[in-house]
Every structure is written in structure tokens, then in C-alpha cells.
Amino acid sequence: MACIGNMMMADKELNELQNQFMKMDKDNDGFLSIEELKDGVKSALGDVFLSQDYYDQMLLAIDTNQDGKIDLTEFLTAAQNRARALSVSKL
Ligand SMILES: [Ca+2]
Numbered sequence: 001m002a003c004i005g006n007m008m009m010a011d012k013e014l015n016e017l018q019n020q021f022m023k024m025d026k027d028n029d030g031f032l033s034i035e036e037l038k039d040g041v042k043s044a045l046g047d048v049f050l051s052q053d054y055y056d057q058m059l060l061a062i063d064t065n066q067d068g069k070i071d072l073t074e075f076l077t078a079a080q081n082r083a084r085a086l087s088v089s090k091l
Pocket residue numbers: 025026027028029030031032033036
């Protein structure tokens with residue numbers, strides 16, 4: 001697995017995110033496709049409508065190596081960035 005050692009994240013939180021990633025990865029190929037991302041967001045947020053543009057932007061933001069799919073490292077980085085943004089906004 002890619003090095004995520006310098007992430008300041010609790011093991012429990014990391015485990016939960018890994019579980020979430022595996023749940024979203026329906027075909028178990030180790031990557032989230034845009035379709036799997038959509039399904040994951042839908043099951044997390046309920047029955048909301050988000051435009052194709054929104055998902056395209058989301059994929060662009062998360063997919064740092066630009067291979068068109070999201071690996072675990074990218075997923076964890078995105079989750080951590082979001083957590084950081086949330087904690088900053090609370091200050
Ligand atoms: Ca997949």
C-alpha cells in the first residue's frame with residue numbers, strides 16, 4: 001500500500017475510511033470509478049440530485065494523479081482535507 005504514514009489521522013478513523021472505500025468499490029478492483037463515487041455519495045447523502053458537473057469537479061479535485069479513478073490514497077487525502085477544512089471552519 002502507498003505510504004500514508006505522515007497523515008495525522010487516528011487508526012480508528014483510518015479504518016472507517018478504508019471500510020467506506022471498500023464498500024464503495026463495488027467491483028473490488030481497488031479503485032473508485034466515477035460511477036462508484038456517485039453511488040457512494042448517493043448512499044451517504046440520501047436521494048439528492050447532484051449534477052454531472054459536480055461529480056466531474058469532485059473527481060478532478062480528488063484524482064491527483066489524473067488517471068480518471070480514485071485510489072485509496074487519493075480517497076484518504078480527500079477525506080483528510082475535508083476534515084481539515086471542517087475543523088478550520090469551526091474556529
Ligand atoms: Ca472499483
